[in-house]
Amino acid sequence: MTTFVYDFTDGNKEMKALLGGKGANLAEMTNLGLPVPPGFTVTTEACQEYLRTGREPDELAEQITAHLERLEKQMGRWLGDPDNPLLVSVRSGGAFSMPGMMETILDVGLTDVSVHGLAAQRGESVHSAWDSYRRLIEMFGRTVCGVPAAEFDQVKRHSDDPKEMVAAYQKIFREHTGREFPQDPREQLDLAVRAVFASWNSERAVLYRRQERIPADLGTAVNVMAMVFGNLGPDSGTGVAFTRDPATGEPGVYGDYLQNAQGEDVVAGIRNTVPLQDLERLDKKSYDELLGHMARLEEHYRDLCDIEFTIEHGRLWMLQTRVGKRTAAAAFVIASQLVDDGLIDADEALARVTGAQLAQLMFPAFEVGAETRPLAHGVGASPGAAVGPIVFDSARATALAAEGQDVILVRRETNPDDLPGMIAAQGILTSRGGKTSHAAVVARGMGKTCVCGAEALQVDADRRELTVDGQVLREGEEISIDGTTGRVYLGAMPVAPSPVVRYFEGELAPNADRLIAAVHRLLTHADARRRLGVHTNADTGADAARARRFGAEGVGLCRTEHMFLGDRRPLVERLILAADDHERDRALAELLPLQQADFEDLFRAMDGAPVTIRLLDPPLHEFLPSLEELAVKVGVAQALGKDPGADLALLTAVRRMHEENPMLGLRGVRLGLVVPGLFAMQIRAIVQAAVAHRDAGGDPRPEIMVPLVGAVQELETVRAEAEQIIAEIGDGLPVRIGTMIEVPRAALTAGEIAQAADFFSFGTNDLTQMGWGFSRDDVEGAFFSRYLELGIFGTSPFESIDRAGIGRMIRIAVDEGRAARPELHIGVCGEHGGDPDSVQFFAEAGLDYVSCSPYRVPIARLEAGRAAI
Ligand code: PEP
Ligand code: MG
Structure with missing residues (x-):
């Protein structure tokens, strides 16, 4: 029975x-x-x-x-x-x-x-x-x-x-x-x-x-x-208690008590409770007994417990207990203190905190109690709290930032052109797009606060104003954005910087306070335990240096495309528009020293550690002006009987480069095979930078990574060219050559591709995009909310790796790659490299390292440690 x-x-x-x-x-x-x-x-x-x-x-x-x-x-x-x-x-x-x-x-x-x-x-x-x-x-x-x-x-x-x-x-x-x-x-x-x-x-x-x-x-x-009753008179009552402060983790007596009442009165907030300490005065016997039980429970559960109790005519009854919920800060403090108390060991303490909790501790936040009614809601795309006057374009953001102002860049959506403004701004707010929109991905990469898709905002960049709910905000008006909740507020709300980040930056000592000491202790233990390396995605020396302070052991991805923006844009335009080889070579020759200087910065910041530099990936037309705007400009000039001049040639070129599906178009290795000299220039710049750094007494560890490879022949062609250049100018310096695995075909033919690769790095952003067939730029706003509602997935597959599908391709590629070439070094450099759940998967799948944005490095270290216990 x-x-x-x-x-x-x-x-x-x-x-x-x-x-x-x-x-x-x-x-x-x-x-x-x-x-x-x-x-x-x-x-x-x-x-x-x-x-x-x-x-x-x-x-x-x-x-x-x-x-x-x-x-x-x-x-x-x-x-x-x-x-x-x-x-x-x-x-x-x-x-x-x-x-x-x-x-x-x-x-x-x-x-x-x-x-x-x-x-x-x-x-x-x-x-x-x-x-x-x-x-x-x-x-x-x-x-x-x-x-x-x-x-x-x-x-x-x-x-x-x-x-x-x-x-x-x-x-x-x-x-x-x-x-x-x-x-x-x-x-x-x-x-x-x-x-x-x-x-x-x-x-x-x-x-x-x-x-x-x-x-x-x-x-x-x-x-x-x-049933026992707390509402039988003044010698009765009901309350809740915590064995430690669930907000800070500090030991002590925390809770609320309500005299002459039943449990649901406390929940309903019908009457005001008194602090639990007051029970000592009201009923010392029950109070002492309760404290005894609390200590007993904490020791027994070896964790913070929360408790519901009732006193009926002076007699204490325990109605419920459980291991209590707590804030991220309390989780770290409690885990560390329980080690001191001898109740748990360091491994268990590490198991009790998560990368997601550490992430919460790293963002600045609006001061508690400062919030007012939000002006609009969007997607909390990159956490943190940012305050400042609004600006509507990149140039203005850069100009004001140069004057020392913390601005909020507001756009309908962003594109690579906005990058300088995004770098300059304190926070980014868009009215369109979701968690994997350009704004969101870039902002997360930079650890910058971002709210996306606040659809109530009508952004008019030309008039330098936005309208929300009939209210018009002009450039310079102050707003506050919360990248955790997605809320947008009018005016400046007070912000507190994260002490944990200050500790990582070296501004606070490891014993500065209980929280920092706990974070320091658990991360140190994670480092001792983990088998997974942690590298960073960094495009500049400054980013790489910060990531190193945060514990990165190398650069796993330098996206070289940012080096093609800003002042260098005219050069790139000349490269694309070159009428003949000679003109193109001249443009490339001018780009080379600029690139070389960028790479030298990186080698300096990561001296003695690997620096993986990826050859140019995005489609070239991204570096040209917008087709629509240019067509209008030329059309207007022609209609007025004027000569459109150079604009006409530009328009022809933009038209020639235009693609309906640029993500599936002429980018990555395809670009390298089609534009003569482009990859060769980048490879030269890498090798020359490494040699220069070595000659200056440094220890460069360059790695060249080829993006978007789908067939081994693509990689072999680039490799042959690279080897030739290295032999010619490398002065004996070892340079490893590897590939991203980000096209499904590459994952499925990894055994062949490994023959030509010293390393693999999974580009899980593109692998997810092409594996699911979801456009990473459009999908979230369009239908992801419906998919989440239907439970087709619990989290966006662009955020947390889809183990069953994309994960399966990764496992196949790891197995077949290693079978073909046992010494193959394997990592991941998509956004997932810094996602706590995904890090667990990469450890299980047997990768050698993950690479993530600088701010996620400590999170990945912690999760890699947790994966090893
Ligand atoms: C990727 O696809 O995962 C990747 C790292 O490359 P990108 O995001 O630059 O396409
Ligand atoms: Mg990619």
Whole structure:
């Protein structure tokens, strides 16, 4: 026979799957000898059967009867008894906490008869007995029978006599259900249990589970517990307590207490609570006892616990405990302190913090309590808090930044042209695009605050203004943007810089305070444990230097395209428009020393560590002016009978370069094979920079990476050219040549490609784009929200690696690449390299390193450490 009901004395905290979190912890406390009101738990298996078949398991009623009898005997009270009634609470409790998502019914067992017994027992507080009965009819009516809450609220507005209210509520119940309020207490109990089962599939519970990625078939357990009352007078009350401060992790007494009240009064905020410390004055005996239990629980659970308790006529009862939720800061502090207390070891401490928590600690934030009503909402694309006057174009952003102003760059969307402005701005705000739009990806790369897709904003860059809700903001007006929540505020809100970043930057000592000491300790341990290397994506010496301070062990990706922007643009334009080889060679020759200087900066910043430089990737037309604008300009000139001059040649070139699908077009290695001399120039610049740095006494470790390879022949062609240049000017310096694996075909022919590669680096942005067939620039705003809603994926596959699909290609490429060439060095440099979940996957897949933006380096270090324990 299956056991569907467990007494609290029968279970323990390991039985969460069967008894739910609440039930398992009630059992644990009971068996620790703590004062838990007696009771029993109906298992999740019983719920699963109910959800499957629409009926309770056959044995359930009988098992409940047996446990109920035991409970009645223990309490010396009986359910529905006219003189000495037992009242029970019926509460949901799944394996994962789903706060407020499912049902609770209190005071089960009260009837027209037993309410008198309760009233007689209560003596002084007859009123409270009727009040309990009123609450039961309301909760039961709403949750079991679906009576609209508004009906009961209506009564509450007209009466505060509970006896009168009971009569009115019963009438409402009758009208809505066509029957009397059940006077058989056992029927009340059975229906309440069933209502809790059914609440597993309530709309809000389903939605919550989808969001939190909790499996839909687990079901909830149901806890039936003898009621104790906190509303029986001044010597009674109810409260919540934490064994440490869940906000900071500091040890101490934290919590709230409400005298002469029931638990739901605290939740409903009907009356103001007092700090838990005040209980010492109100009821010293219970206070001391509570503190003793709290210490016991923390030692037993070896973690912060939160607790709900009730005091009934001076007697303390523990109603619930669980390992408590906490802020990111508290997570680090607590984990580290528990090591000091000898309760856990360093590995366990590391397991208890996450990269996502560390990420939260690294962003500046608006000061607590400073928030006002938001002006607009967008997607929180790159966390942080930024404040400043708005500007509408890159030039203005750069100009004002040069004067020392912290500006917010506001655009409809951004493109590579906006890069200088994005670098100069404090924060970026767009009215279009999602988490993988250009603005979002670039901003995250730079660790810059960004809100994308705030659709309520109408941005008019030409008029230098934006309109929102009929309100017009002009250039120079101040706004504040929160890249975590996606909120946009009018005016300047106060911001606090992240002390954790100041520590990484070397501005604060590792023992500056408890939080920094904890971060330092856990990261040091992660470094000692991890097998995965952590490199950085950096395009400048300054970025590389910062990443190194943050713990990067090399540059895993330098995107050379940024070096083609800004002042160099005219040179690039000449390169693209070159009428003959001679003109093109001249343009290339002018670009070469500029590139060489860029690379020397990188080698200096990463002296002694590998620097992987990727040859030019994006389509060349991105460096030319917009087709539409140019066509209009030429058209207007012609219509006015003027000579469009050079613009006409430019237009012809832009037209020639134009592609419908540039992401699938002439970019990466394709560009290198089509534009003579382009890759050769870059390779020369790399090799010359390395030689120069070595000659200056440095230790350069250059690596040349070829993007967008899909066939080994592409790589072989570039490799042959590179080897020739290296032989010619490399002066014996070792230069490794490898490829990105970012086209599905490359992943699937990795064995062949490995023959021509010293290393692989997975470009998971493109691999995801081409693997799913999702355009990384368009997709999020277009339909991702619908996909998330439908649960097709829980997080965007551009953010967290899709293990089943894209991950499978990665595993194939790792296996086949290594089989063909065992010494092949393998990393990843897509956005996923800094995503905590994805780092776990890359460790499992056996990669040698991940490469991510400088600000994500500590996060990747931490996650790589966690992956190794
Ligand atoms: C990638 O595709 O993952 C990658 C790193 O290259 P990019 O983002 O520059 O296309
Ligand atoms: Mg790519």
